[in-house]
Amino acid sequence: MSATWLFAPSTNALHDTGHHPETAARATAATQALRQDPRLREACHWGTARAARTEELARVHAVDYIAQINAASDTARRQQRRLALDPDTVVSAGSYEAALHAAGAVLTAVEVVGRGEARHAFVVARPPGHHALENRAMGFCLFNQVAIAARHAQHLGFARILIVDWDVHHGNGTQAMFYTDPSVFFFSAHQFPHYPGTGSRWECGAGDGEGYTLNIPLAAGTSATEYLRAFEAGLTAVTDRFHPDFVLISAGFDAHVTDPLGQLQLTDADFVRLTHLVKAVATTYCAGRLVSVLEGGYNLATLPQTICSHVAALADQG
Template structure:
């Protein structure tokens, strides 16, 4: 019997409230859960996660950051103009990190076919010593460290959020056991993610960035996956694959400038599922990041869950734009010294 696609979520995630008018609102997760309730996906199982332990948090973050955030628990607080806490935000953030870890635990143990952690707050901007960009703890980085502890010698994190995951890059750019790949709008917040940022020291070449101007389409993302991200991933041969699944490249997103559709996200997910099934027994975990069009977010998440549960999908036809072709060429040139596949 095929194990289920595991969906990890909890009502506590709705209690994190950065305030009226903030784009990272509880309505985001409510919209996802509403669509899943109306049109459940066969082959999935929904479960509540556990909270991350202090040791799991400090495998990525400094003890000082954890203590600072813990001191804000139960209060309203402002870290920066983007990153605001309500009384339940700390507990929600620890539970979000725990959901990402729990998803990895279940997938690594073979109790889940694959998994999607439907969490708030998001995480990929949180650096080891700094919370920022709507993010308190870096959920996907904490999950990657959990995968390493559970025996995955090589872990890949692919980030398709419209914003570069500076926090995840900062956590792993000096290491070769975790491959970080990002396709994002550039130049854009947070200002990192240039093609030349390929890692350093032992991690040189294991940090992959493809920065695009606004306006990229499904066809552009298809070319980036086929000509850059998937070949490197295949050469790396990960034993666990994680996705920072941000849906703000959606064509209707108010913060992003991309033109990706629900089918485009499903096709990206399908490409990664296929690779995971071929190289690491299907061990694939998605962790929710951004996405601020409620309809675009909820429909795209639903489409990805359908793919995780077994639906096939592919990119629609279309030409690659000159901007995307140029971005791919820049990234390939920067990474060619490290990857024979390029």
């Protein structure tokens, strides 16, 4: 058994965004780098994913919204053009199919990890997902893969789910979906104030979910040392009160010092440290069960190697 499985749907490129920061080249470059990295050839297994079904998406998204994305993609196909859903988010003829397979890849990753066929998995998912709300696309995102994965893990019998989001942008969609739910802990470290404007320290959940959201807002220019200190302290605070049965990572790499859409200062070595910290939580509380899902990261010159460093840290048995 390979401890780490990798998924990269061939449909990633069908989501055609045109001249846009979130381009198909991100997934292509990442997938190629992962396949060529000598550290990963023996340590990782490439899995084949399926498309998500409507009823699986509907655990977090409104059925009417799912139909809306399908219809928008169909309109784009008939009119042979891309449609703007908001100033940042576009749909092309192949976007619905790409989004179904991105979600399906994450669901498959949860299944293989849940069955014990793998300890960890990483998914090159495109389009990204953590800004997508129950009934609204935003921030480059159509379907919220990590939220869908959390509900799928619960459907498989894993009651308590920890979502760790280290994208430079706050995962407002994921937070909103679980804000009143004590069975899913949402922990995010992100630049603040920054798009989408959410993620203050005072956003900590509501109702039964109060105390099960923890945001670590960090100012632009925050050093890697300060970031890591705050992240580790926050993760400790999470596990002091919540012992997960399954861990999910919204793995955005736009907090990298070279990224054009953020102003934080992390390097590849810092993402390795973040990976080891989260992996240690999974090892301690849930037999290592961890699925990591690509979110942001927009510097094509550095993103592939950063992703490889993250996956190598996941696969490291030391």
